[in-house]
Amino acid sequence: MTTVTSRAGTAAVVGWVGSARDRAAGARGLLDDSGRQPAAPPVPAGDYAAVLVCRDRILLMRDEQARIPLFFRESGGRVSAVSTSVRCLGSATELEPRYFCRYLTGNLAQPHSDLTPFAGVHRVLGGEVVELSLTGQLRSRTLRPARRATGLPEPTADGACLDEAAQELRLALETAVGRRMGTTTACHVSGGTDSTSVALLAARLLAEERGGAGDLVLLAGRFSRGELAAERPYLDVAMEAIRRHTPAARAVMVDADDVADFDDFQHHAGDADEPSAHAFRAPFWARLHAAAAELGCDTLLTGCGADPVVDANPYHLHRLARTGRLRQMTEQARAWAAGSERGLRDIVHAYVVRPAFPLAAERITALRRGGTVLGGLGTFNRPGWLRPGFARAHGYRDAGIAESRFVYGRKPEQSLYAAANYVAAPDPLSWQRARRDGFFLSHPFLDPEVVALMSRLPAAAAFRPGRPKAVLREAMADLLPAPIRGRALKVPFNDLYARGLRTHGDALIALCRSARHPLIAEMFDVETLCRAVREAQLGLGDSYSWDRVNSSLALVAWLERLDRRSGAPDAAVPVSAGS
Template sequence: MVVASGSRWEQSLFYALEQGRLLLATHPRDLVRGLTRPPALDVAKLVDLVALYDAPESTVFEGVRRLPLGHVLERSPGRPPTVRPWFTPATDEDRAISTAEAPALMREAVRGAVAASLPAGGDVGATLSGGLDSGMVVATASGLLAPAGRGIHAMTHVPLPGAPEPTGSWEADDGPYAEDVARSLTGVTWAPVVNTDRVPPLESCRWALDRAWYPTFNPANQEWCNQIVRDAEARGLPLLLTGASGNATFSRDNDGIVRGLLQHGRLGALVREVRRRAAARGALAPAARSVVRETLPRRVLAWRRAQRRRRLGVSWAMPDVADLPVRADALSDAARADLALLAQEFPPAGRDMWLDFVRLDTSRHGFPQNLSDDVWWSDPLSDPEVVALALRLPEEAWLAGGRNRGLAREAAAGLLPDRVRLRTTNGGQSADVDQWVRGQEQAYRGLVDRFRESPTVRQVLDVERLATAVGPEMTDPATASVWQDIHGRAFAIGQFAVWYEDRVRSG
C-alpha cells in the first residue's frame, strides 16, 4: 500500500497501526474514534505545543501519526509503515525572471490557485482582513465568480468599542479597510464579526473541543473563528477562502533582501532598488538612505530597533522558556532551539531563513479546518503552483515597486483599492480580548484546580506558576493579548487534556 500526502496546505492525513490494521483518516478525531481503545495523550507533544513547537509527524495522541505534506507512506505485509519525502521543491533563483514581469506572474499564479479552490457552483465565504493577502484572494475570486452571478460573503473580526490602539505601526481595527475592499468588488457582501456577548476564550475553546478534538493554539482568536464557521454553516457556504500563508509566499517583506544582495556583490540590483524607491517616494536622498540602512550589520539594526521601541514605549519581546508556565525540563531540544531563535532581538534574516518559512508545513496549524464537517477552508496562497513560483523568483523581484512587500502590492494593482494596497500599517487581532476576560478570574482559577487533579496536566504545565498568572495582566489592555499568547495557550492545552481525560472516563 502506498499513500501520498499533498505538497502544501492540503488536507492532512493521519494514520495509526493497531492489531495489524493500518487506519487512515483526514481528521484525528475520526481516527481516534476508529481505534478499539482510546489512545493516551502524548505528554511530550503537549509540552512542546505550549511553546508553539509542533513537529509535523506527531499528534497529541500516542500512536496516532500525521503524514507530513510532501511525504509518502508505504506499507508491506508484515512490515511497519515507512515514511519518506516525495516532493522537494526547487529553490534556485531563476534570474531570467525580471523584476518588472514578476508581479504579473504572481498574479496569474494566484488566479489559477483561486480557480482551483472554488466549488463548481454556488456562493462561497471568505475571511477578509484589511491587508494584502486575504484581499488579493477575495478580489481574485470576485473576478472569477461575479461573471457567473455567484457571490462571496466576506467576514472580518472587528473589536468592541474602546479597544486600545496598539503602538507603532499596528491598528486595532481592520474593519474599515476590509469594508473598502468588499465595496470595491462585484458580488461581495461583507459583515463584521464582533464578540458582542464577550464570550471568554475558555468558553470559545471549550466549544471547539467537541468539534475538533484538538487543543487551541491561539485562544484569543478562537471566538471569531467559531463565529465565522457557524455563519458559514448557517448560510450553507461550503468553502471559506483565506490567505493565511501569504506572508511567506505572496507578500514577503524586504527583511534581509537588500543585505543579501550586498553580500553576494549584486551592486547593480542595489542601484536599481534605490531608483525604484526614489520613484515611489518622489525623492532620491531618502531612498538611498533607506537602502543603506538595510545593508547595516545585524547588531547595528538591532540597536536601532531597540532605540525605536524605547521611543514608542514598546517593550514587546518573544517569550523564552523562563516565561512559559511549562515543565521546562520536558521541552524538546527542537522546541528550545525554536524559542531561542525567536527570542533574539533581531533574528537572522535572509533567503535561507525565508526558505525555511516557506517550506514550513503550516497545514498542521490548520485548526479551523477541523471545526466543521460541512465547511472547507482553502488557502490559495499556499497552492503548490504559488509556492513553486515564490521559490524560484529572484531576490530582487520581491523589491518590485520600491516599497516593502512590493511584489504583492504591484500584483494587486487594479484589484485592491490603493488605500489597502499601499497601506503601511498592520492590523492587530483580537485587540479587545481584555474586555472578554474581565470578571473571568474565578473561571481560570477553577480550571487551575482541575489541572492540579489531572495526572496529564501536571506533567505538562507548571500548574502553580500558571496559577500565579491569573491576575491584573490578563485584563490590562496593554498586556491582555500577550497574556493570551503565553498563559492563555497554556490554559487551552491544559483544558484539552482534562476534557479528553473526562471523555475517556465517561466512555
C-alpha cells in the first residue's frame, strides 16, 4: 500500500495509478485531483483501489477494470470500516443468501455485483466512487461510464484496413505494457501468441527505451508428459526470441508434471476471501506465483484477455441480424463456420439466437439433451442440485436474468468486452496471493485503451477465416518467431482437469457428503451434486456444465472452512477524518 499526504488530504492506495514504476506520484496525483474537484474526478489509468481522506469528505474508489477489491461495512447509512478483504468486515453468522444465488449463476457474477457473502458488507464496483462524510455517512455512489472510443476511418481495402488496425494495436499494447512494468517485472510465457507478445514488448521496452533499467523474469510452467508436453517446443522458441532482446532476462521454468487440478482443493477453495469458481486451477498458478515471489517481482504480466479482445468479434453477426441485414449475416456466418470448422447452424445459434434469448435457448437445449445431471446445463439455468425452494426464496431467477443481461446486454458485440474484463478480474485466490507475495497480476490486453481500440474496429479489419487474432499477428509480425506467429491452435488445460477429477473425484464427493455447514444442506441436494461430479469425472457434459460443478464445489469448501478461520490477514480501516 502507498500512503501519501498533501494539502488536499491523505490517500491510501493499493496498487498503482498511472505507472507501476512511480506509485507515490500516481497516488499523489489521484489525491490532488480528487481534492480540487467537488464532484467525482475521472478515473485515471492503473490497477488500484484507494481511500482518499480529503478536507471535507472521504472517497472510496477503484479503477474501472476492478483489478483490486475494495469493500465497506455499512449500517443505517453509516460506513464504519473499509478493507480490501471482505472476510475481515463480515460475520460468519450473518451471511447473505442472495449473494450465493448470484454467485451460482456464472463465473462473472461476483466482481460486478454489489452483493458480498456477508450481510451489511458491500463491494465498491469497478470505476465507482463512493463518497462519505468525514464521520462516515454515506452520501453517494457514482458509477462512471466506461471510456468511449471515437470511430476509425474505414479504409477501402481490407489489406489497408488490417495494416492500420495492426499499427494502432501495436502502439496501444506497447503503452499498456509500459505503464504496467515495475522494478522487477515477471511475464508469464506459455508459448502462445498472447503471452509471448506481451513478454516480447516488455523485453523490447527494457532494451531500447529504458537502456536496460529494471529486471525481467520469464515465468513458465513446463510439462514433459501428457498433452501439454506438445507446448514445450513453442515455449523454447518463445524464450529464445525474448532473450534476444534482453539477454539478462531470467528464465524460470517451473516443473509442473506433478500438478493436477483440484490438488489440495479444501485449502485453495476454503481459505479464499470469498468463494472462487476458479479454485480448481489454483495449484498450477500457485506454483508459478511462488517462484515469482521468491525473485521479488512487483508485477506479473499475463496474456489473459487476448482471446475475446483482439480476436474477431463473433457477436458482430448479432448486430447484423438485429439491424435487418439477414443476407449479409448469413454470408458472414458461413465464413465463420468455414473458418472455425463448425456448422452454420451452430454459429447462428451461438452468436445470434443465444444472445437474443439466453434463458429460453438454454431451457430448450436442456430439454433436448436431458437424461443426465449435466445434460444441456448452460451458464444461467438453475443446476439440478440447487434446491428449487432456496432458488425461489433468494432470487435465483432474477440473478440469472441480471447475469444474462450483463453478459450479452442489448449489444452483445460491446458487452463481450465488459464480460472479458471480469473473467480476469482478481478472483479471491489471486488477490490473496498478491497480499502475501507482494506482486499484482496485470493484463495488458485488457487495458481500457486496447479494448476501446478493438471495440471500434470494423469487422473486416479483424476477421480472417482460419487465422485467429489476425490483427495481433500483423501487429507483432516483426517480433513473433515464425512457429508461434503461424500457429492457429494451442493445447488447452483439459488434461490437468481430467487428471485432477480422476485423482480427486472421490475426495470431492466425500467433501460434499461430509459437509456440516447448515447452508449447504439448505442450498444443495448433495446427492445430485455428487452425481454431477461423477459425470464430470467420466467426461460427460461440456465446459459450461463443468464450470457450474466447479463453482458449487468451491462454495461447499468455502462454507465448510468459514467457521474455522480466525480473522483476516488485513485489518479493516475505521472510517473517520482521523483514519
